[in-house]
Amino acid sequence: MAGDSRHSERAERAAVAALTDSFVAGLCEWIRIPSIGVEPTHHVDVRRSAEWLAKELQQDGWPEVEIWGDGPTLPAVFACWPAADPQAPTVLVYGHHDVQPVDPVERWEHPPFEPVISGDEIRGRGASDDKGQVAMHLLAVKAHLAATGQNAPSVTVKLFVEGEEESGSPHLRKLLEDHRNRLGCDLVVFTDTALHQRDAPTITTGQRGVLGAEITFTGGTDDVHSGRAGGAIPNPATALAKLIAALHDDDNRIQLEGFYDDVREPSTKEREDYAALPFDEREWLARNGGGAQETSGETGYSTFERIWVRPTAEVNGISSGYTGPGLKTIIPASATAKISFRLVPDQHPHKVKDQLERFVAQHTPEGIRAEVSLRGEGVPPYAISPDDPANDAVRTAMELAFDQPVRFARAGGSGPAAVLQQFLGVPLVYLGATLPDDRVHAPNERVVVPLLLKGAEAAAHLWRMLAEADIAKRLSR
Structure with missing residues (x-):
């Protein structure tokens, strides 16, 4: 069994590598669609973006692909690829395809919707947030199938990609309610988060x-x-x-x-993980502080604790x-x-x-x-214990892909994780592979392609691992 596992791990990495060129080309094509959901003049582009994704999924072989959203609801894309084994777990991957406005456009070094490949980066609006990470999961399914030689994934994979996240997901609850019978699952994988650093990968366990x-x-x-x-x-x-x-x-x-x-205070283990992460105050301020000269905040807490758990x-x-x-x-x-x-x-x-x-x-x-x-009803916070069985699987998959230990962290920003988890009533875990300094919501957004490839490999491992009997049993506890 151990030999088979190592062979599968090598096969998944090789499959991702073989698909890299088509992955990069497809992501660049998607970035060219200016799907700015908060600007009414671009709502037609949000529709084009959804249609592009739906077509891509169909070409990849997903047997069930639908576009949801009528009237004021900007279109979301749903897809399902059932596992061959009807008893296998069902995983729902969440992301979004709408993007932020590009202002101030004069600060872009290139047109924001004309993606540029520079070294190992793709630069353009949506490259990191969140088209790159959604495309990463499409690549993961293809790599998983290629590595296993199967014509269906080891788990039933559902994909839900909304078109309103950047405007606060105003119709998300209605979409969930309208399509309740299509969204049932055993686990949600949320893919709109970042690693701590390129050489210090982390798994997010919560958002404020x-x-x-x-x-x-x-x-x-x-x-x-x-x-x-x-x-x-x-x-x-x-x-x-x-x-x-x-x-x-x-x-x-x-x-x-x-x-x-x-x-809720973070656990001792979480605080130990935060303290072990690399941190240089001057470097952090230069990248994240907007010109601030010193860190500041609630007395008694570190910078990471101030932005993640306070x-x-x-x-x-x-x-x-x-x-x-x-x-x-x-x-x-x-x-x-x-x-x-x-x-x-x-x-x-x-x-x-x-x-x-x-x-x-x-x-x-x-x-x-x-x-x-x-301004709206607000977004509730969400956190899952690092010791949750689902997080054990994500951590193992990430460590296989990144070839190094992976620690837990949280995100200081917000998203609809709590809404999804509360509505679906199952654990929600995070699997993202972008960086905090990808300049999301700012001019010159970029994504590091090798990190997306590692994220795709991790997800490909995860689909295989979640089908194992012991993990499936613990998920259904």
């Missing part, structure tokens, strides 16, 4: 949730002359500045009452009064702050909304009218 809000303080109906009324009426900008200043204490802990009551409250923007050139001596009629919270297990957006509203009420002075408006 997010809740966005606007707070508006209004004092009157019009701006007024500060010489005639200043000091005699409330100033909404000053009042809002005081509220913002009260949002954190000197240890950078958030001052909403009850905010930390539901926060909640945050950030002021995203403030607007009030006159902001043009020169001086205009007024008291503004209103002031607005945009605020976002990153949430961790087991926080819930609706509870944080209530906490924020109470906090605003407590910090609204006499003569000021406060309004709190939310």
